[in-house]
Amino acid sequence: MIRVVLTDDHAIIRDGISSLLRDESGLEVVGEAANGQQLLEFLETASADVVLLDLNMPIMDGFTTIGHLRRLHPEVKVLVLSMLDHERYVAQALEAGALGYALKNTGRSELIYAISSVANGHQFLCTAIGMALLRRLQTSEPVTNNEAPKAGILSKRELEVLRLIAEGMTNAEIADKLFTSKRTIETHRQNIIEKTQAKNTAALIKYAVSNGMLNE
Numbered sequence: 001m002i003r004v005v006l007t008d009d010h011a012i013i014r015d016g017i018s019s020l021l022r023d024e025s026g027l028e029v030v031g032e033a034a035n036g037q038q039l040l041e042f043l044e045t046a047s048a049d050v051v052l053l054d055l056n057m058p059i060m061d062g063f064t065t066i067g068h069l070r071r072l073h074p075e076v077k078v079l080v081l082s083m084l085d086h087e088r089y090v091a092q093a094l095e096a097g098a099l100g101y102a103l104k105n106t107g108r109s110e111l112i113y114a115i116s117s118v119a120n121g122h123q124f125l126c127t128a129i130g131m132a133l134l135r136r137l138q139t140s141e142p143v144t145n146n147e148a149p150k151a152g153i154l155s156k157r158e159l160e161v162l163r164l165i166a167e168g169m170t171n172a173e174i175a176d177k178l179f180t181s182k183r184t185i186e187t188h189r190q191n192i193i194e195k196t197q198a199k200n201t202a203a204l205i206k207y208a209v210s211n212g213m214l215n216e
Contacts, residue, residue, distance in 0.1 A: 002026060002119045005042065007022040007033040007065070008081070009056040013104070017052065017081075018170060020108050032093040036065030043073055049119050053090065053098070055082045071087075077118045090129060100124030109172040113186070122193075123200040127168045130201035134209065140211065153195050158214065166205050168215055194199075 004027060006014045014032045021027050031046055033039035035057040051069065055062035059189065066078055079100040080093045088102050100118040102111060106126050117124045157178075164174045171189065175182040198204035208214050 001028050002050060002115060003028055003030045005029070005031045005033065005039060005048045005051045006041045007036065007051055007057070007062075009034045009057045010054075013054075017111075020111065021115075023184060024112055027112065036060030036062065037090065039065060040068055040072065043076065048076055050077045050079055052079050052081045052115070055080060055084055055093065063092060063096055066093065066098055070097040077121070079114055079118045079124065081111075085129060085132065086126050087129075087133070090125070094123075101129065102126040103128050107170060109182075110170045113171055114203045122190075125200040125202045127165070127170065127201060130205050131166075131168050133202045134205045154192060154213070158188055158192050158195075161185060162192055162204070162208055163214055165189065165192075165201065166208060 004021065006017055006029060008014050008017075011034075018029050018032070021029055028046055031042050033042055036053075037060045039051065039053075040060075053062050053065060059067075060068075062080060062082070065209050069076055069078060077100075078097045078098040079102060081102050081104055082089070082093075083104050084090075085103055093101055098115050099121070100123060102114050102124070103126055106114070106128070110126060114124045114126065160178065161174060164177065169177070171185045175185045178185070192198075193204060196204060196207045198207050
């Protein structure tokens with residue numbers, strides 16, 4: 001069971017996320033906090049596996065909170081859940097010690113996958129941010145292939161999954177399109193990450209673009 005603490009200064013956001021996760025087997029919301037200070041006080045007497053953390057909060061913001069969590073509770077994984085989508089904030093949060101970053105408009109299935117990934121020690125970047133990075137690469141950093149494409153390291157099905165990930169599809173959507181189970185897609189996705197040694201979705205897409213893996 002993955003124990004989750006919701007940290008956001010808006011009660012309606014916490015209530016909404018709690019409702020989304022309530023019926024998900026394997027996840028349990030064990031606490032809530034309105035700011036970083038409340039979160040740290042909660043963790044003095046309770047334990048958690050993953051903290052869903054907003055960045056803009058009063059008293060103690062998310063960036064400061066991440067630093068305290070690394071020092072006081074290094075076993076707790078941090079998944080930032082924010083409206084801030086600029087890559088500067090993403091980079092700052094990851095450098096501070098967050099393991100994942102998702103936007104508040106992330107869908108339920110992707111959010112659940114994000115929590116699970118972070119709980120298992122894997123870095124995560126939501127699809128929307130990954131796609132924004134891909135668009136930036138395509139417009140400002142045109143790829144020049146001086147080497148042969150490295151698509152051969154992936155199986156045909158893994159390449160199919162990779163291209164659908166690059167289109168912004170969730171695991172559930174990919175599973176429906178390929179007529180297979182979501183668990184199978186999750187396995188393919190993990191295999192792709194391991195083979196390419198990409199740390200997150202954005203890095204995976206960048207690697208795929210650079211090595212011609214998205215070419216039909």
